[in-house]
Amino acid sequence: xxxxxxxxxxxxxxxxxxxxxxxxxxxxxxxxxxxxxxxxxxxxxxxxxxxxxxxxxxxxxxxxxxxxxxxxxxxxxxxxxxxxxxxxxxxxxxxxxxxxxxxxxxxxxxxxxxxxxxxxxxxxxxxxxxxxxxxxxxxxxxxxxxxxxxxxxxxxxxxxxxxxxxxxxxxxxxxxxxxxxxxxxxxxxxxxxxxxxxxxxxxxxxxxxxxxxxxxxxxxxxxxxxxxxxxxxxxxxxxxxxxxxxxxxxxxxxxxxxxxxxxxxxxxxxxxxxxxxxxxxxxxxxxxxxxxxxxxxxxxxxxxxxxxxxxxxxxxxxxxxxxxxxxxxxxxxxxxxxxxxxxxxxxxxxxxxxxxxxxxxxxxxxxxxxxxxxxxx
Amino acid sequence: xxxxxxxxxxxxxxxxxxxxxxxxxxxxxxxxxxxxxxxxxxxxxxxxxxxxxxxxxxxxxxxxxxxxxxxxxxxxxxxxxxxxxxxxxxxxxxxxxxxxxxxxxxxxxxxxxxxxxxxxxxxxxxxxxxxxxxxxxxxxxxxxxxxxxxxxxxxxxxxxxxxxxxxxxxxxxxxxxxxxxxxxxxxxxxxxxxxxxxxxxxxxxxxxxxxxxxxxxxxxxxxxxxxxxxxxxxxxxxxxxxxxxxxxxxxxxxxxxxxxxxxxxxxxxxxxxxxxxxxxxxxxxxxxxxxxxxxxxxxxxxxxxxxxxxxxxxxxxxxxxxxxxxxxxxxxxxxxxxx
Numbered sequence: 001x002x003x004x005x006x007x008x009x010x011x012x013x014x015x016x017x018x019x020x021x022x023x024x025x026x027x028x029x030x031x032x033x034x035x036x037x038x039x040x041x042x043x044x045x046x047x048x049x050x051x052x053x054x055x056x057x058x059x060x061x062x063x064x065x066x067x068x069x070x071x072x073x074x075x076x077x078x079x080x081x082x083x084x085x086x087x088x089x090x091x092x093x094x095x096x097x098x099x100x101x102x103x104x105x106x107x108x109x110x111x112x113x114x115x116x117x118x119x120x121x122x123x124x125x126x127x128x129x130x131x132x133x134x135x136x137x138x139x140x141x142x143x144x145x146x147x148x149x150x151x152x153x154x155x156x157x158x159x160x161x162x163x164x165x166x167x168x169x170x171x172x173x174x175x176x177x178x179x180x181x182x183x184x185x186x187x188x189x190x191x192x193x194x195x196x197x198x199x200x201x202x203x204x205x206x207x208x209x210x211x212x213x214x215x216x217x218x219x220x221x222x223x224x225x226x227x228x229x230x231x232x233x234x235x236x237x238x239x240x241x242x243x244x245x246x247x248x249x250x251x252x253x254x255x256x257x258x259x260x261x262x263x264x265x266x267x268x269x270x271x272x273x274x275x276x277x278x279x280x281x282x283x284x285x286x287x288x289x290x291x292x293x294x295x296x297x298x299x300x301x302x303x304x305x306x307x308x309x310x311x312x313x314x315x316x317x318x319x320x321x322x323x324x325x326x327x328x329x330x331x332x333x334x335x336x337x338x339x340x341x342x343x344x345x346x347x348x349x350x351x352x353x354x355x356x357x358x359x360x361x362x363x364x365x366x367x368x369x370x371x372x373x374x375x376x377x
Numbered sequence: 378x379x380x381x382x383x384x385x386x387x388x389x390x391x392x393x394x395x396x397x398x399x400x401x402x403x404x405x406x407x408x409x410x411x412x413x414x415x416x417x418x419x420x421x422x423x424x425x426x427x428x429x430x431x432x433x434x435x436x437x438x439x440x441x442x443x444x445x446x447x448x449x450x451x452x453x454x455x456x457x458x459x460x461x462x463x464x465x466x467x468x469x470x471x472x473x474x475x476x477x478x479x480x481x482x483x484x485x486x487x488x489x490x491x492x493x494x495x496x497x498x499x500x501x502x503x504x505x506x507x508x509x510x511x512x513x514x515x516x517x518x519x520x521x522x523x524x525x526x527x528x529x530x531x532x533x534x535x536x537x538x539x540x541x542x543x544x545x546x547x548x549x550x551x552x553x554x555x556x557x558x559x560x561x562x563x564x565x566x567x568x569x570x571x572x573x574x575x576x577x578x579x580x581x582x583x584x585x586x587x588x589x590x591x592x593x594x595x596x597x598x599x600x601x602x603x604x605x606x607x608x609x610x611x612x613x614x615x616x617x618x619x620x621x622x623x624x625x626x627x628x629x630x631x632x633x634x635x636x637x638x639x640x641x642x643x644x645x646x647x648x649x650x651x652x653x654x655x656x657x658x659x660x661x662x663x664x665x666x667x668x669x670x671x672x673x674x675x676x677x678x679x680x681x682x683x684x685x686x687x688x689x690x691x692x693x694x695x696x697x698x699x700x701x702x703x704x705x706x707x708x709x710x711x712x713x714x715x716x
Contacts, residue, residue, distance in 0.1 A: 153482030224484030238483040
């Protein structure tokens with residue numbers, strides 16, 4: 001292998017694949033990055049056996065070839081180089097890469113490319129297309145609700161249902177549920193459901209640039225992998241096996257009280273309350289008061305810390321239905337309010353022991369359900 | 378081709394199960410250390426992923442990746458090094474089990490089956506073992522879990538009942554000797570001697586054949602055993618103290634040394650029974666003979682039991698110095714006449 005490329009390009013490419021480089025040492029070679037020539041480009045690829053990312057950068061290829069190199073060492077070295085041309089050549093004995101840039105040169109030992117776990121190629125399967133901004137929005141609204149601990153692996157994933165030209169993403173961690181319904185750019189070739197690791201979706205999200213483009217994805221027939229094809233980047237994720245809980249029955253069918261508030265005001269009142277909630281198991285209490293003789297409806301958000309003090313904030317709301325009280329974990333409440341854009345949101349409650357529902361008025365397809373906390377009022 | 382040597386019964390049963398497509402999804406392989414448990418488990422991993430004609434073919438890409446420890450779907454879980462002290466931990470933690478559960482929830486990366494091998498199932502911490510139960514009972518599709526253990530008695534019954542058991546017996550000395558002579562040495566006499574010394578543990582025999590310094594170290598240790606057996610209580614207690622100190626630095630080495638004690642007293646028993654041809658430590662025949670002349674069979678048997686008990690207690694974290702001192706008290710006084 002012999003080629004030259006620009007330092008900026010190589011550095012950018014390495015930073016793209018870096019996120020798929022393994023941090024665990026189960027299979028030491030997964031801490032390497034695979035470099036291979038692909039026509040007149042250099043392909044960089046890394047896998048942690050859950051997510052594999054490949055990217056292509058422009059290069060002047062003199063001689064074809066491939067090799068794997070410790071990712072961290074290569075990245076740190078390349079990042080430290082001046083923004084000039086890098087000449088790269090493979091050295092057979094000892095196997096490694098010789099790099100030359102300006103007045104710097106380095107030799108990095110590597111391993112045979114055949115030893116590297118094959119980067120999955122997804123040839124056939126269900127194919128669909130989605131606008132990158134829609135995908136980004138959906139991931140942002142759902143991924144944070146997935147479980148992070150691994151005692152129930154299915155809950156660390158996002159359940160994806162694709163039906164015709166519409167899609168549903170859902171994530172739940174036992175305390176909250178986020179469901180996002182939206183439209184694909186193009187109908188899928190066949191309806192399909194699968195569970196994709198939330199971590200993998202977050203990587204897709206990170207790779208989506210600011211320009212709105214169309215992203216093509218493919219799910220293998222055995223539903224073992226999903227591929228997302230972005231500009232010059234491909235991400236393949238292993239899919240999670242198992243049955244995702246039937247979440248539709250967790251969404252309350254009706255409500256007794258509905259309060260419509262400004263999201264930003266609600267978020268800042270929640271944040272204020274969470275300062276006091278920090279010491280009190282994170283509980284914030286939300287009291288919804290309907291309009292009364294002339295005065296408008298309000299939401300009171302309060303919290304107290306044993307022996308330290310308490311606080312209460314009020315915001316205006318247009319309230320339908322009865323007065324209601326409900327307590328939430330402040331983290332769950334602020335996380336969902338955080339991802340919702342500015343505008344009005346509706347908080348729907350029934351009793352203080354049944355789940356609360358949050359819906360942004362401007363986004364019909366999104367619903368967020370939070371389990372209440374049991375407190376003495 | 379199955380690489381496992383000397384366990385034909387287990388291999389043919391597994392191979393049949395594979396052909397009939399009725400492979401279990403959880404196995405417990407028990408047997409003495411280095412008897413071939415890991416070899417069999419890796420053979421199973423190859424067989425389950427092989428894309429050749431006669432699994433495990435050993436030559437296809439999948440088989441080779443397993444052999445080279447490069448297969449992403451085949452994982453061995455054992456004791457980890459503590460990142461702070463650099464020492465080997467003594468238990469398999471619940472975090473390691475959780476990581477496995479996360480792994481097996483994903484479809485195999487490149488192979489047909491994910492194979493998880495727990496090397497030393499007796500080291501599973503109780504909470505780790507409990508969290509593994511559900512996975513053992515209903516692993517996701519395309520997942521096979523193989524537990525390796527020295528003795529089923531040290532594995533939780535709830536785990537035992539969820540696994541198909543494979544018990545590996547010590548392998549006959551002739552089979553080991555033939556294997557060594559065929560693949561590892563041209564010295565027939567060495568092959569036979571090592572095969573006898575191995576006590577049916579082929580993995581040990583292969584390593585000893587390849588590493589002459591290992592045989593030397595054993596010889597030194599056996600010298601120490603003989604000296605201690607023939608020495609005063611004071612010298613024995615000094616030996617106990619030294620052994621206990623080494624135990625706190627590295628358990629495995631001391632347990633190996635106690636295994637030598639075990640083998641040595643076993644040999645004494647064998648000679649007392651008039652079967653010198655079954656002796657493991659052939660090079661020590663004269664010392665063994667004079668020991669057997671000055672001890673009764675029941676004394677030798679009691680000593681074997683005492684050594685076994687000491688090994689067991691040490692594995693259960695009983696105070697190492699007290700345990701070894703107690704053992705030294707149990708060893709009969711012997712006069713070894715010079716050869």
